[in-house]
Amino acid sequence: QVQLVESGGGSVQAGDSLRLSCTVSGRTVSTYSMGWFRQASGKEREFVAGIMWSGASTAYGDSVKGRFTISKDNAKNTVWLQMNSLKPEDTAVYYCASGVSPYSGLYIDNYRYDYWGQGTQVTVSS
Numbered sequence: 443q444v445q446l447v448e449s450g451g452g453s454v455q456a457g458d459s460l461r462l463s464c465t466v467s468g469r470t471v472s473t474y475s476m477g478w479f480r481q482a483s484g485k486e487r488e489f490v491a492g493i494m495w496s497g498a499s500t501a502y503g504d505s506v507k508g509r510f511t512i513s514k515d516n517a518k519n520t521v522w523l524q525m526n527s528l529k530p531e532d533t534a535v536y537y538c539a540s541g542v543s544p545y546s547g548l549y550i551d552n553y554r555y556d557y558w559g560q561g562t563q564v565t566v567s568s
Contacts, residue, residue: 443467443468444466444467444468444469444540444557445466445467445468445557446464446465446466446538446539446540446557446558446559447464447465447467447559447560448462448463448464448536448537448538448559448560448561448562449462449463449465449562450462450463450562451536451562451563451564452563452564452565453565453566453567454528454564454565454566454567455566455567455568456528456529456530456566456567456568457527457528458528458566459524459525459526459527459528460525460528460564461522461523461524461525462478462522462523462525462536462538462562462564463520463521463522464476464478464520464521464522464523464538464559465518465519465520466519466520466521466538466540467519469540469557470516470519471495471514471516471519471520471521471540472495472516472519473495473544473545474495474540474541474543474544474546475492475493475494475495475540475541475546475547475548475549476492476493476495476512476514476521476538476539476540476541477489477490477491477492477493477538477539477540477541477548477549477550477555478490478491478492478512478521478523478536478537478538478539479536479537479539479552479555480532480534480535480536480537480564481534481535481537481561482531482533482534482535483534485534487537487552488503489501489503489550489551489552490502490503490506490510490523490536491503491506491510491511491512491523492512492548492549492550493512493513493514493521493548494547494548495541495544495545495546497514497516499548500512500548501548501550503550505531506525506532509525509526509527509528510523510524510525510526511523511524511526512524521538523536525564528564528566529566530566530567530568531566532564532566533564533565533566534563534564535561535562535563535564536561536562536563536564537558537559537561538558538559539552539555539556539557539558539559540555540556540557540558541554541555541556542554542555542556
């Protein structure tokens with residue numbers, strides 16, 4: 443059974459940093475592309491960052507480019523999202539997700555991901 447467990451969320455001030463973790467079981471991050479999405483209250487879920495199964499490519503949503511960095515450790519089967527220079531508009535529940543197929547491309551659409559974590563809340567105050 444595939445499980446994704448996020449951690450690292452919290453309440454911070456604008457300009458602070460947070461590092462989210464996503465630990466995966468039942469599927470390896472070395473064969474599945476992984477993504478981070480977020481959903482703010484009353485808004486649709488949006489793509490934040492993704493990393494290809496090979497690690498060769500990453501992608502970011504426009505609103506986080508230059509501030510967020512996605513990375514992974516195949517040996518730990520874990521994906522991270524380093525978030526710097528946080529803004530109040532980054533406030534949301536952040537979800538980790540695993541791509542539908544192994545050895546596939548890197549996608550920004552949430553229907554390309556079939557397993558999701560429970561989410562971790564990030565709150566940024568001004």
